[in-house]
Amino acid sequence: MSDINEIIHELTKFRNDRDWEQFHDSKNLAIALSIESAELNELFLWKNKEESENIDKDKIKEELADIFAYAFLMAEKHDFNVKEIVLNKIKKNGEKYPVNKAKGSSKKYNEL
DSSP states (O other): OHHHHHHHHHHHHHHHHHGGGGGHHHHHHEEEEEEEHHHHHHHTTTTOHHHHHTTTTHHHHHHHHHHHHHHHHHHHHTOOOOOHHHHHHHHHHHHHOOOHHTTTOOOGGGGO
């Protein structure tokens, strides 16, 4: 079992043991994912660059874990292969952002 599949297995076991699948429709998972992302952003709110580099790493890990959990549950709900969709997106982004045009630039692909 791959690491990703093991994580998804543990998440769905945790969810199913509590009978929470009934609440995990696509809308609610997307909203939960957005809220957890906002909680990560909140850690950095009103911080200067130096303060941002000194955020409690355990708090960052907690929020990232929540984000990953909801993202993996969304993938599981739609029977998506996480490795496949991420690698496909990297390939697609590579086509939109070729190294010779994008290296060192923060411009969007349509501005390169």
